[in-house]
Amino acid sequence: xxxxxxxxxxxxxxxxxxxxxxxxxxxxxxxxxxxxxxxxxxxxxxxxxxxxxxxxxxxxxxxxxxxxxxxxxxxxxxxxxxxxxxxxxxxxxxxxxxxxxxxxxxxxxxxxxxxxxxxxxxxxxxxxxxxxxxxxxxxxxxxxxxxxxxxxxxxxxxxxxxxxxxxxxxxxxxxxxxxxxxxxxxxxxxxxxxxxxxxxxxxxxxxxxxxxxxxxxxxxxxxxxxxxxxxxxxxxxxxxxxxxxxxxxxxxxxxxxxxxxxxxxxxxxxxxxxxxxxxxxxxxxxxxxxxxxxxxxxxxxxxxxxxxxxxxxxxxxxxxxxxxx
Amino acid sequence: xxxxxxxxxxxxxxxxxxxxxxxxxxxxxxxxxxxxxxxxxxxxxxxxxxxxxxxxxxxxxxxxxxxxxxxxxxxxxxxxxxxxxxxxxxxxxxxxxxxxxxxxxxxxxxxxxxxxxxxxxxxxxxxxxxxxxxxxxxxxxxxxxxxxxxxxxxxxxxx
Numbered sequence: 008x009x010x011x012x013x014x015x016x017x018x019x020x021x022x023x024x025x026x027x028x029x030x031x032x033x034x035x036x037x038x039x040x041x042x043x044x045x046x047x048x049x050x051x052x053x054x055x056x057x058x059x060x061x062x063x064x065x066x067x068x069x070x071x072x073x074x075x076x077x078x079x080x081x082x083x084x085x086x087x088x089x090x091x092x093x094x095x096x097x098x099x100x101x102x103x104x105x106x107x108x109x110x111x112x113x114x115x116x117x118x119x120x121x122x123x124x125x126x127x128x129x130x131x132x133x134x135x136x137x138x139x140x141x142x143x144x145x146x147x148x149x150x151x152x153x154x155x156x157x158x159x160x161x162x163x164x165x166x167x168x169x170x171x172x173x174x175x176x177x178x179x180x181x182x183x184x185x186x187x188x189x190x191x192x193x194x195x196x197x198x199x200x201x202x203x204x205x206x207x208x209x210x211x212x213x214x215x216x217x218x219x220x221x222x223x224x225x226x227x228x229x230x231x232x233x234x235x236x237x238x239x240x241x242x243x244x245x246x247x248x249x250x251x252x253x254x255x256x257x258x259x260x261x262x263x264x265x266x267x268x269x270x271x272x273x274x275x276x277x278x279x280x281x282x283x284x285x286x287x288x289x290x291x292x293x294x295x296x297x298x299x300x301x302x303x304x305x306x307x308x309x310x311x312x313x314x315x316x317x318x319x320x321x322x323x324x325x326x327x328x329x330x331x332x
Numbered sequence: 333x334x335x336x337x338x339x340x341x342x343x344x345x346x347x348x349x350x351x352x353x354x355x356x357x358x359x360x361x362x363x364x365x366x367x368x369x370x371x372x373x374x375x376x377x378x379x380x381x382x383x384x385x386x387x388x389x390x391x392x393x394x395x396x397x398x399x400x401x402x403x404x405x406x407x408x409x410x411x412x413x414x415x416x417x418x419x420x421x422x423x424x425x426x427x428x429x430x431x432x433x434x435x436x437x438x439x440x441x442x443x444x445x446x447x448x449x450x451x452x453x454x455x456x457x458x459x460x461x462x463x464x465x466x467x468x469x470x471x472x473x474x475x476x477x478x479x480x481x482x483x484x485x486x487x488x489x490x491x
Contacts, residue, residue: 022426067413072354072361092368092420160413162340162350201450203412204403206345207430208441210449235339239456243346244412272445275430 009107009181009188013054013284014254014262015047016194016222017137019063022274024096024136027144040278043268044140050266050282051141056191058104059152060111060177061134062253063195064159066091068131075161076123078173081130081154082108089129098135098144104151107184111153114180120173130154137195140280159196159247163234167249171230174256181257194254196247198269199240200276209242210277215269218248219281223264226255259285344458345434347406357409359388360397364414367421376421402433 026037068089070076085102088095112124134154142149155177158164165173174192181190198218201209218241221229230252237246262283271277340348347353354361363384366372376383384394396404397418405415419429431441434450444450 067361067365067411067417071365072358072411072414090368092417160349160411161354162348199449201346202426202430203406203433204345204347205434206343206450206455207434208444208450209452209455210445211452212448214452235343238340238346238348239343240452243343243348271448274427275445275449277449 009058009184009186009190011178011181011190011192011257011285012056013282014192014194014258015137015141015280015282016197016251016254017044017047017140017280018197018273018276018278019133019136019195020273020276020278021066021091021132021136023278024132024139027136027139028097039270040273041140043270043278043280046266047141047268047280047282048143054191055189056150057188058107058190059138059150059193060155060181060190060257061137061152061193061195062155062157062250063130063133063137063193064247064250065156066131066133067160069128069156070158072161075158076125076156077158077165078120078122079125079128079156080108080112080122081125081128081156082112083126083128086128086130086134086152086154088135089131091131095129096132096135098139099147101130101134101138101148101154102151104153107151107181107186107188107190108153110184111177111180114183115173115176118176118179120176122173125154125156128154128156133195137193141193155253157250157253159244159250162246164246164249166230166234167232167252168230170249170252171226171256174253174258177253178257192254192257194251196250197241197245198248198277198279199242199245201242202244202275204243206242208275209245210271211240211242211245212269212271212277214240214245215277215279218251219267219269219279222251222255222281223262223283226252229255255283258283261286342458344455347403349406349409349411353406353409354411355409357393357405357411359390360393360405360408360410361414363387363389363397364410364417367417373421400432402429406433 023040026032031037032041068091081103082105083103084105085100087100088098112122115122138148138152157170198215199209199211201207218229234246237248241248263286264281265284266282268280269278335352338348338350340346367376380398384397389397393408396408400422402415406412416426416429419426427442428438431438434441436444
């Protein structure tokens, strides 16, 4: 049986991609950004997921104004990098996982999420920049990646609550897939930024930090944030953060925050990043397939492990403070 | 038909790309999309006004494009991810565009970003209600002169 072991969130600023492509990562401005992902790359190298589900948004690359799907799941075998106006990024073609992807599509559609199945799609920086941040710049990506493109360009994007619930449906889909696969979900975009109009350049670190805190503490509170509040508080384009909630919905109710990073700015944007592991699956990052699979039992009695969970979260918190320091 | 007032119209210095703007700005965005191809970029640069004739644009939209008035393009239904392709065609960085839209020089804009970006304080609401709740009611009450609120927005956004 497949299972989701962890989720990460990361901004997907195009200028980060340009800095990588133009070999400017050692410049002080960019080093400040990239140094925050060194630990993440180590974590990823240890975790070695079998498949990644990459939640991102297209930026007028694959989708014009002609067709605007709210949720579009990439079921193809591969997704070439898109030409975003200055040639495709020099990154490897993203290899998909058509079997798991179409299984997810079927499962979530029957769960009443009417997503669009995409069998041919190019992917832009929205997906490939976070892949670089987590995997570095290998000649081939280390695992298949299923792209899930979410419309956050044409207002209104799906609500945070809808995104959170789609995450849950994805988790259910993954857990009903027979092959033994360890899956990591990426939520990308954000954090606070506005790149359009006279208010461009808006950053709201207070909002961002509260959002990062609540991702593990109180994600349901985040799922209730209305669009107006995202746009007002985190900038017109900060509304992208609804995509993080798909990742969060796909994880356990209780998670362990193992890493976080935040810096301002990268170009016009606040860069935020977090790694959350499903609780009780800490072994996942150390020894592959060491953690027992208890999903069925947990589903049947989701509240039983609560107090043990709290203790573990408290332990995790103190650990994480040291890591953050 | 005049644009119906939306709750998010109260956010200063912001043109939300909603269904109405998308419908209105279809031509602008399709024009920008065409610039993804090198041959089209060359044809546009060779004769801009002529090139624009193949798209359904109002005279105001065509003028905004020719003048590179990015805020006006957004107001008339352009979306930033699309209009950015026009900026790229002109060889400008995104920060150049952002600075242009805020009325700042690129240098000042870059400095502002390095200093932590534009503060949210004073930039939440056109109606001046710099508090999280209670902006909706005020926004509704304030459907007065559009031009007036706009100039207020800009000066605020420039701070």
